[in-house]
Amino acid sequence: MGFMASPPDAHNSAHGAVYGQLLQVHDIHGDITVNPPQAPTTVADVSLDPPRPATTVRGRDGLLETLRNAMVRGAPVPHVLTGPGGFGKTTVAAALAEHARAEGWTVFWVRPDAILPSMLEIAVEMGAPRTEADQVKGAPRSAARWVWRHLDAAPRPWLLVLDNADRPELLDPENRPGEQRGWMRSSPGGFVLVTSRVNDPALWAPAKVHRVEVLTHEDASLALSDHAGAEDVPGAEALAERLGGVPIALALAGRILATHGLLFPDARSLLERLKDGVTGLDRLASPLVAGTNSERELLSEVWSLSLRLIGERxxxxxxxxxxxxxxxxxxMRVSVRRLPISALRGGVLDDPASPLDEATLARSINALIVQGLVRSDHGRGEPEVHLHPLVAETVLEGLxxxxxxxxxxxxxxxRRQHGxxxxxxxxxHLSVLQHRVRTRSSPPTEDTRVQEAVEIVHLLNLAGEHEEAESMGRRFVRKMEQSLGPTHADTLKTRHGIAEAWLQQGELANAEAAYRELLETNLAVHGAEHDATLDVRFMLALIPxxxxxxEATIAGFRPLIESRTRRYGPENDRVLLARENVAFALMHLGEARRAEGEFLAVREIRLRTLDVGHPLVAMSDYYLGxxxxxxxxxxxxxxxxxxxxxxxxxxxxDGHPDTVDAREWLARVNEGSN
Structure with missing residues (x-):
């Protein structure tokens, strides 16, 4: 290997193929006997050269400073960079390798899938006889001791990078890598850095573990521009945000912009293309990574590799x-309580040959966490997990x-955990519906299309996507009026969804006009006591x-309370919401005690039918406060x-607007008592 200088103590070195005993003149005593030549040894065809970063390394200054300070000869422990595939671990290691070379250190870059021949070659470059390397290569544990003796005694400091150690057992098949009895060890001769998807500090201990995260918005925008080969790419900030600061996605996008300038003159045009899905990056970039290790350079493949590694166990x-x-x-965060074993048994996660139980589920979740595909926290007082948005999107596009x-x-x-x-x-629900539409294997019936359209508008409103709900609703309703007629129930539901979208966007005049027109139609088609008619009256009462x-609010809700109570009883959800709205109006009219009585009555009913931790009980507590x-x-x-x-x-x-609002009211009460 050409980049390492010969050790200073390797005196009288010879070059070329020499067979038999190599004798120095001062060693000759008496007759000279030359042994018969032996067969030449085979040189392992491995590369120990580090990669060079393609662009300026962005957003890693603090981490690199930490590693540079730690990179001393004889560092007490190895250091490990962990994080999901595509987050830039190898890039950080390559940047440290550049620094090490500049400081006069020898750098060795090793892939664990070729670790034995690579480490033997390192020892040979250190001056060890190749014949000895051939003797120990069949005994991996002896080989490790032999290699480390030469690394420990190296006259020149070295940096050893074990890159992509995603199968830690390759570093030591019998022991935990952190025990330092295999290929990962600290050494008086240099500094060891490992990169791995496996974020398990207990596995690596006492090694120092550093988690590599996504880039900030600013650094992500700069990285995207770097890969595009331009200082200022219009729309880079928005595209970088869309890609979630994930380095591999930024690199792919930059290469696409640099290569396909006619198709994508700026980042905004590529962002528009990604409306159909982020895996469009792979389709555009795949010719650019042809002949390379695509499982580590394409977005969908990089996380599929993690799943294959996990799936083995x-x-x-x-x-x-x-x-x-x-x-x-x-x-979005998912509470672990949304994964009850009782509801999951017999489903897609269960298997008669390997029945699902709490321990199996916990181990599977932990495996995803360790590989960096899922994060866990207790931010809302209970165990939760969540995926990076780009990981979630890529996984769902693969359905x-x-x-x-x-x-x-x-x-x-x-549906079982509704509310x-x-x-x-x-x-x-909206995500499930959208992917059901995208992945179905046969064309849907007209009735299915209509039901999906109605549900999409409804779910968009519930999810707060009111502008999209209005846009899609108006498109759907035109087709429904033509095919089903203007008074069909599904047409009216879609018109209701459009009016609700206007209401939630503050377009009260449009909403009121739409609801009044709907009320006339529902009265004519269904009558005054029909649920659809009462729902429209409820929404009309929200406008004042x-x-x-x-006063108009109270006048609008009072008859609704009476009608709904007669039909469904006092515990009906709409009855309670209407009573709460009346109490809210009374509160603003200065009738605090009457309002308090109504709020208390609603809370008592909810406590009978729901548990104390239900969001609707919390809403009652909010108004009572x-x-x-x-x-x-x-x-x-x-x-x-x-x-x-x-x-x-x-x-x-913590950051939800409703939580912030309640906390602000609590702060006002506390200030008032001081």
Missing amino acids: FPKAERLLKFLALLGPEG TPSDAPLLDEVTSLL RDPFQEATA LRRGEW RVMSMAGDGDRAREHLRRCVDVRVRTLG
Whole structure:
């Protein structure tokens, strides 16, 4: 290998093929006997050269400074870079290798799938006899001791990078790599750096583990421009954000921009193409990585490799990852309580040959966490997992018609747990529906198309995508009016969804006009007491509430409370919501005690039918806290608001607007008591 200087103590070195004994003149005593020549040894065809970073390394200054400071000869422990595939571990290691070379260190770059011949070649470059290397190559443990003796005694400092150690057992088949009895060891001769997808500090201990994360928005934008070969790429910030700061995605996008300038003159044009899915990057970039290791250079392949590694020991992990991607699309957190074993038994995650139980599920989740495909935390007071948005999107785009049972099971699970987090549930339902439409193997019936259209508009509104709900609803309703007629139930439901989208966007005049027209049609088609008619009346009553017209709000909801109570009883959800809206109006009219009585009555009913940690009970606590604060009852107000905050942190998260609002009201109450 050409880049390493001969060790200073390798005196009288000879070059070329020499057979028999090599004698020095001062060693000759008496007659000279030359042994017969031996067969030449075979030189392993391995590369020990480090890769060179293709562009400036962005966003890793702090990590590289830490590694440079740690890179001393005789460092007490190896260092390990962990993180998902495609997050830039190898790039960081290559940047450190550049620094080491500049400092006069010898650099060895080793892939664990060729670790034995590579490490033997390192020892030979250190001056060890190749004949000895040939003698120990059949005994890996002896070979490791032999190689490390030469590394320990090296006269010149070295950096050894064990790159892509994604199968840690290749570093030591018998022991934990951190025990340093295999190929990963600390040494008085140099510094050892390992890169691996396996983020398991206990496996590597006492090695120092550094987790490599995605890039910040600013660094991601710069990295994208670097790969595109331009200082300023219009739209780079938006595209970098769309790609989630994932280095491999940024590199692919940059190469596409650099190569396909006619198709994509700027980042905005490529961003527009990715509306059809982020795996479009792979389709555009695959010719650019032809002949290379595509499983580490294409977006879909890089995470498929992780799944293959996991699947060897945890066969349920791949299906579980799809399950989690559907339950938590766009990186949304999924509470582990949404995965009850009782509901999952007999489903796609179960297997008669390997029955699903809590231990198996926990091990499969942990395997995904260790590979970096899933993150875990307790941010809302309970165990949660979530995927990086780009990982989730890539996984979901890989769904096929054979995944139909998986889609069915996720839908069933969401329905069984309805109401815990309406926003997340709606987003998950929408994701399932969209992928069901995309992956089905046969054309749907007209009735199926209509039902899906109605559901999509409804789910978009629930998920807060009101502009999209309006746009799609208006497109759907034109077709429905032509094929089904203007008074068909599904046509009216879609018109209802459009009006709701206007209401939620604050377009109250449009919403009111649409609802009044719907009311006339529903009265004519269904009558005054039909659910569809009452639902329209409910939404019409919300409009004066949004305008702050409190008397009109009360006048709109009172008859609805009476009608719904007669038909469904006092515990009906719509009855309770209507009573809550009346109480809200009373509160704003200064009738705090009357409002408090209504809020308390609603809360008592919800406690009978729901549990204390339900979001609707928390909503009652929120309103009670506000009205009691207005009445000067700070202690009781504080108690209710604290309950509300606790539930919302757990179910919605710290940063959710509803959580922030409740916390602000609690702060006001606390300030008022000081």
